[in-house]
Amino acid sequence: MPKVYEELARALAAADQGPVFGLVGDANLYLVDCFIRAHGGDYVAAANENGAVLAALGYASVSGRVGVATVTHGPAVTNTLTALADGVRSGLPALLICGDTAVADRQNLQNIAQREAVLSTGAGFEQVHSAETARDDLIRAMRAAAAERRPYALNLPTDLQHETVAAAQGAIRIAPTPPAVVPQEGDDLHEAVAVLAAAKRPLVLAGRGACDAESRAALLRLADRLEAPLATTLKARELFRGEDWDLGIFGTLSAPGAVEAILQADCVISFGASLSSYTTSDGAYVEGKRVVQVSPRAADLGCWHRPDVAVLGDAAPTVEALLRWLDEAEIAPSGFRGELAPRGLGDFPAAEAPAEGLDCVAALSRLEALLPRPRTFVMDGGRHMINALQYVTAGDPQHYVHTTSFGAIGLGMAYAVGAAKAAPDRPAVLICGDGGFMLGGLAEFNTAVRHALDLTVVVANDGSYGAEHVQLRNKQMDPAVSLFAWPDIAPVAEALGGRGVTVRELADFAAVEAAIAEGRRPLLIELKLDPDRIGT
Known part of the structure; x- marks a missing residue:
């Protein structure tokens, strides 16, 4: 008869959700070894427990499957809390298999209340109750993660x-x-039709929950029927790329022309x-606006904004119902498009090359042309983020990974x-700041x-934690505490086994182009920027 860890390794392989990302310790090494050796499982060894869970989330974001990670107990589990919180708020399904100290081993140095730690992030928690229930406990946690679109931790004591x-x-x-959520005929749907019928300048907005091909086609039909422009949230960016009347991002990252159109609208659906x-x-x-x-x-x-009308339903069946009622009531198109330019409202101003040094926007614009496509685009947080999201594209909203x-x-x-493991045939591109790279990317x-x-x-390297640098400057405070004398990062990438290219001026992009064309091993491109010459 197999042992519990052997049966769980077999269940992981049978679930066929993809690789397991992890960092081994004495509470999970038997499980990992069995997954690899007995079942030929694909195991990705991370350098940090938080990194293991984040990699599982990146895999889930791109693949649509449940990302799987495993760590040992105690400090290994507490190291994952930031990743779990981000996964909860991103709505990404992941299973974290974490070892736990034996119930009777109260004096173990790594003993901690792991359930309370995990639940504090908003993640789900499933305890392995016994040897007989272990397999079912794992399957239940994985199914819950998929259904609820959030990470779940499976707690596995070592002695069991x-x-x-x-x-x-x-x-x-x-x-x-899951079956499509079809809106119920009733007051909500009828009120939505009434709002659209009265609108003079309607706008159709798509979020990440409406990024599939069927939803996209339906929203294009609705926008045409209403003569409404189209826009997306940040996480659905580029859904309508190449379409007439596409305003791009609706929100704090909107292009100037898009802002004008958004402010003119009297209705948003x-x-x-x-x-x-x-x-x-x-x-x-x-x-x-209605x-x-x-x-x-x-x-x-x-959840955030209280709408005039709320309709529970998937995009495609809801659009079909709205179109049917609009046609039956013989509602005329709004004519709003006639007040707008058909193209270019979502575009940002072209970058101008600086007289000397390196400008962030000019550098990112050059990278947009040089980086391979199609590509998976991963965006880390930091001061560089706004410009990067304005000038670097993924090509498809489902190829964009928000972190x-x-x-x-x-x-x-x-x-x-x-993300790179989830789509090995598509190059992945990460844009991060120097602080983010040194904080969480180096290992x-x-x-x-x-x-x-x-x-x-x-790496957009301005030698600082840039957002804080901006605040200190704007408040006439000394920005010294935000500045860091990092080592040159491109040579560090070489020392870590990859390739590195340093860019100090636009002429250096010849070396970048050559390095991209070479296409071997992970490549790091370091943009040397002045913290006082980057837009906010």
Whole structure:
């Protein structure tokens, strides 16, 4: 009869969710070894426990599967809390298999109340209760993560892992495709039609929950029927790329032309968006407008902004119902598009090359042209983030990986490791700041090297924690505490086994182009920037 850790390793392989990201210790090494040796499992060894969970989240973001990570107990679990919190707020499904000290071992140095620590992040928690229930406990936690779109921790005491258990056979089905949420005929749907019928300047807004091909096609039909422009949230950016009347991002990152159109609108109908304060620009972009919010997640409706009408439903069936009622009532198109230019409203001003040194926008614009595509684009937090999101694209919203749902910097590198594993045929690109790289990326860059990932890392190095530098300058305070004399980062990338290129002026991009064309080993491009010459 197999032992518990052997049966759990078999269950992981049978679930077929992809690689396991982890860092081994005495409470999970038998499980990992069995997963690799007995089942040929793909194991990615991270340098840090937080990085292991972040990589699992990056894998989930790109693949749509449940990302799986494993760590040992005590400090290993507390190291994962930032990643778990970010995963909860990003709505990403992940399973963290964490060892735990034996119940009777109260004096173990690494003993801690792991349940309370995990639950504080908003993640789910499943205890392995016995040898007989262990496999079912794992499957239940994985299914809950998939259904609830958040990380779950499976807590596995060390002494229980070596007990014997009856073997089970067969594949494990984790996440069957859920049926579409069809809106119910009734007051909410009828009120939504009434709002659209009265609108003179309607706007159609798409969020990450409406990024599939069927939703996109439906929203284009609705926008055409209403003669409304289209826009997206940050996480759905580029959904309507190349379409006439695309305003780009709706929110604090909107282009100047898009802002003018947004302010003119008198009605916003959103699909698959939570309408956060960033999307509404603290309410400024929806002030004085009628708002219809459509989402298949009841938790999204009214979560941030209270809409005039809330409709529970997926985008495609809701659009079909709205079009049917609009046609039956013979509602005329709004004509709003006639007041706008058909193209270019979502564009940002072209970058101008500086007389000397390196300008952030000019550098990012050059990288946009040089970096391989199609690509997976991972965005770390920091001062560089606004310009990077304005001038660097992913090409498809589902190829964009957002890493700042918890407001933390330094999560991007590990996210990128998982994203690159999820789409090995598509190059991954991470843009981060020097602070984020040194804080959370340094060790996991070597993880990318060890696993030969197709990853390019762009470090916007202004020698500071830039957001704080801006605040100190704006308040006429000494910015010295935000400045750091980092070593040159490109040579550090070489020391870690990758490649590195330093860019001090635009002429240095010839070396960048050559390095990208060479296409071997993870590449780091260091942009040397002046903290006093970067836009806020």
